[in-house]
Amino acid sequence: xxxxxxxxxxxxxxxxxxxxxxFFILSLRFPINGIFIANSDLSGASAFIYQFLPAxxxxxxxxxEHGFLGQRIIEDPVYINARVPGPYPKVEVEMEFKVMYQxxxxxxxxxxxxxxxxxxxxxxxxxxESTDWxxxxxxxxxxxxxxxxxxxxxxDDPDTRNLAVWLATTTMPMIxxxxxxxxxxxxxxxxxxxxxxxxxxGGGIDIELKIQDVNRNRSGGLLAIEISKNGQVxxxxxxxxxGSLDTGYSNRIPVAIKQSGLDPGVYRIxxxxxxxxxxxxxSTTNPRFVIGPRLHVGDVVGFRAEPRPxxxxxxxxxIVAETFHKEGLQEIIFGPISGKxxxxxxAVRIDRADDIDSPVKVxxxxxxxxxxxxxxxxxxxxxxxxPEPRRLKPETNGxxxxxxxxxxDYKKIEQLNDGWMRAKADFTIPESADMIRLVxxxxxxxxxxxxxxxxxxxxxxxxxxxxxxTWWQVLYKEIKNAWNxx
Amino acid sequence: xxxxxxxxxxxxxxQTGYAFLFFLTTLIGIEWLMPGSVLPFINxxxxxxxxxxxxxxxxxxxxxxxxxxxxxxxIIGIITSLLLLASLxxxxxxxxxxxxxxxxxxxxxxxxWSVTMRDINS
Numbered sequence: 001x002x003x004x005x006x007x008x009x010x011x012x013x014x015x016x017x018x019x020x021x022x023f024f025i026l027s028l029r030f031p032i033n034g035i036f037i038a039n040s041d042l043s044g045a046s047a048f049i050y051q052f053l054p055a056x057x058x059x060x061x062x063x064x065e066h067g068f069l070g071q072r073i074i075e076d077p078v079y080i081n082a083r084v085p086g087p088y089p090k091v092e093v094e095m096e097f098k099v100m101y102q103x104x105x106x107x108x109x110x111x112x113x114x115x116x117x118x119x120x121x122x123x124x125x126x127x128x129e130s131t132d133w134x135x136x137x138x139x140x141x142x143x144x145x146x147x148x149x150x151x152x153x154x155x156d157d158p159d160t161r162n163l164a165v166w167l168a169t170t171t172m173p174m175i176x177x178x179x180x181x182x183x184x185x186x187x188x189x190x191x192x193x194x195x196x197x198x199x200x201x202g203g204g205i206d207i208e209l210k211i212q213d214v215n216r217n218r219s220g221g222l223l224a225i226e227i228s229k230n231g232q233v234x235x236x237x238x239x240x241x242x243g244s245l246d247t248g249y250s251n252r253i254p255v256a257i258k259q260s261g262l263d264p265g266v267y268r269i270x271x272x273x274x275x276x277x278x279x280x281x282x283s284t285t286n287p288r289f290v291i292g293p294r295l296h297v298g299d300v301v302g303f304r305a306e307p308r309p310x311x312x313x314x315x316x317x318x319i320v321a322e323t324f325h326k327e328g329l330q331e332i333i334f335g336p337i338s339g340k341x342x343x344x345x346x347a348v349r350i351d352r353a354d355d356i357d358s359p360v361k362v363x364x365x366x367x368x369x370x371x372x373x374x375x376x377x378x379x380x381x382x383x384x385x386x387p388e389p390r391r392l393k394p395e396t397n398g399x400x401x402x403x404x405x406x407x408x409d410y411k412k413i414e415q416l417n418d419g420w421m422r423a424k425a426d427f428t429i430p431e432s433a434d435m436i437r438l439v440x441x442x443x444x445x446x447x448x449x450x451x452x453x454x455x456x457x458x459x460x461x462x463x464x465x466x467x468x469x470t471w472w473q474v475l476y477k478e479i480k481n482a483w484n485x486x
Numbered sequence: 487x488x489x490x491x492x493x494x495x496x497x498x499x500x501q502t503g504y505a506f507l508f509f510l511t512t513l514i515g516i517e518w519l520m521p522g523s524v525l526p527f528i529n530x531x532x533x534x535x536x537x538x539x540x541x542x543x544x545x546x547x548x549x550x551x552x553x554x555x556x557x558x559x560x561i562i563g564i565i566t567s568l569l570l571l572a573s574l575x576x577x578x579x580x581x582x583x584x585x586x587x588x589x590x591x592x593x594x595x596x597x598x599w600s601v602t603m604r605d606i607n608s
Binding site: 002003007010011012018019021026046047048083478479482483486 | 489502506519523
């Protein structure tokens, strides 16, 4: 015979054990120390980290065939989703990877549901990994890299020549021209959206555009104009381009962009329009203005009988040229070199590695070409200036291009065995996000038949360490959030 | 204020069964409410056949009552037995004549058990 109290005590043991297990599992999910680690070998087994997508840009690898288990990235860009294991404000992403013919990689987090807002960080640069480049902080506190023969204060020098920038914020130079010049008119045929960068003259901007809508089948094309300085918008305007009864090309409509009483600096004028809106003429009294890094020279069909060449000036080192019409097949002159566009809808890369610092001529003999560069384009040599340092690109060859410094927050990566490398980056997690999406960008990886092998990825979610009281509060908040989501 | 060893053992077994079912249901509930909270650490699916066996065992030793409660007893018994059968079938490596015979035998057993259980109502 056993006393009843002892039997009840024995019967409570399985219940206590069950509660301990539940508590233990919850403590794994909501760790008291505020650190939650999720690992994945990208085989798809992790509940917190998914695989890189889209699938057609990656290859699932296995040890017997590829020598490692993970994923191989062969096209750009790719993204990866991760489930956020609770209310964490920050995540540290660590990846073990190996690159082949891919000198530059960037990683970023998507901040909005449309995928338009991204925070990109430098992930890997073969050039900056070289011992010739030193990671320094300038006397004024700017982070970056200098070539071994340069001084640290090169990063503080506002002279944009021989300086590049890689995903770092830069303040534009405080420059101004004292007096406007006599109005110069450039006949152009620029198609769609463009960015104009202008130095104020006599404290003002005076630009007149003549625009034309070439879409016969619609009414009411629109051009939006945004003027900003250092990212702060100072004016926004929109202009209707065609009337509802138009049956052909619209007339050339003059659009005046005038501002006065401006402080010294570089002003960015964004012209937002679709590809049916053409800028046929630019007139200005500002001696210095450039366009870029994107320049789309449109065709002149229906506007002129003969194709019109485009002539510009640039200090860019790399351009990508592409045409969308057979008439646009041509040889692009880019300083001392040239590149032939032999097919439509095929991007042609033209890279120069000379030591010319001054602007070189870019000539597209028949126009009708889209140019994307690492620099800017001026319509006359005297109008050229660099509004900001050129961007570091995969093709950038530092020493051959005379580059002395790079403004960036890039940290040298850890080298592992057999060419494997380990890199880390911190991201803030958008508030109340259940899932985060990271984007891995490897510009030009497809065209150079390169690849990035990834064998492991680790997400370390970090928040303030908790005590038991705050632990219950976090648990309660999570359950409440989960309930609200139902 | 005392119990025999047999009664104590029965109580302990029943309470262990209920505790296990409670623990499993709670974890499934947490995973349903907050996906990714439980499954990455413990595979609940592995515990389901055991949970079904425990339910059947609890039903077997449950004191039977006439009327609606007996019908409820039978229905729960059939459902849990079929769930167990389904979970066993999903883990079967191959489907052949032998597995067909086994499946038919189990279904017949469930039917025989259900018919036998009806007697209390008659």
